[in-house]
Amino acid sequence: MTEIETSCDPQQCREIGERCAVLNLRKAARLMTRLYEETMKPAGLLPTQFSLMVAIRAMDPVRMSQLAAVLAMDRTTLTRNLRPLERQGLVTTGPAAEDRRTREVRLTPEGQARLALALPLWRQAQTRVAERLGEARLSRLLADLQAVATTFLPE
Amino acid sequence: MTEIETSCDPQQCREIGERCAVLNLRKAARLMTRLYEETMKPAGLLPTQFSLMVAIRAMDPVRMSQLAAVLAMDRTTLTRNLRPLERQGLVTTGPAAEDRRTREVRLTPEGQARLALALPLWRQAQTRVAERLGEARLSRLLADLQAVATTFLPE
DNA sequence: GCCATATCAGTGCATATACACTCATCCCAT
């Protein structure tokens, strides 16, 4: 008779830990987040907040859903992630004139100044990563991460 | 005289979004998390919880700090991430006999059964990723992510 | 043996993440 799998041996689990895409992605993300967080601390922006502001500035003004889609972030997560930035007066959101259901997100002048302040620190973190990981490996990693994004982003 | 950078143009921000390591890592992690979460839903384990149980089983029994180090997860984050698993009776923690400051983490028999239940679903998710991303690219990505881990893990 | 220090784990607080549900606005068919 066939056996139903009711256990899982440790050696098998070690192999899974080596090969699991989500585990390794999240683990690397935690490490990278800490590195950027430490480096950019003087600018008073956490990595997610910096990323958000960069994305906003790239499309300024941009609607909530559009921004969420580009970042592959849930729309409701975006709503909450904008809160600390709004509280600090770095971004504003307001209903669009043409469609009052939508909200347009913008960087304030203070937000632009803060982002400009953070840019050199970001470059510093990025340079450190490139040095320690190697330019070639970093470029390859970024390309593969973008492949993940285009492959799994709901079109 | 030299100008202080007080603004940041949108085009520059688009380039930063393309090259930023932390942004692209977190974005890919969000997408991958959703894929595994959906696939493994029938087993009642979120991706982080599955990863945690795999890591525990690989070293069973394992001390809190040791587990946190392997996962590159803050020790206090680990404490809280174990809660839902303890509540479901899938893992237990208790002080080690030799040093009562430390706590040893173990999978319960129920935890082992649940992990065995989740394994085929994990394989299904992993296979889907390999198919859509390509075996070669996935292997390369995993190798680079592990390079990130070894490079930026403390000591 | 005893205290100073080091080490291990938990709490309080804040941010990050997303699903289910709700509310507001728009648009179209009648």
Add this chain to the structure above:
DNA sequence: ATGGGATGAGTGTATATGCACTGATATGGC
């Protein structure tokens, strides 16, 4: 013009993440 479905955004709840701080136990110098 209006009512009903479609679409955009927010809330409630739960998990994930980590820093600063606290409490508990071990250990070494005396």
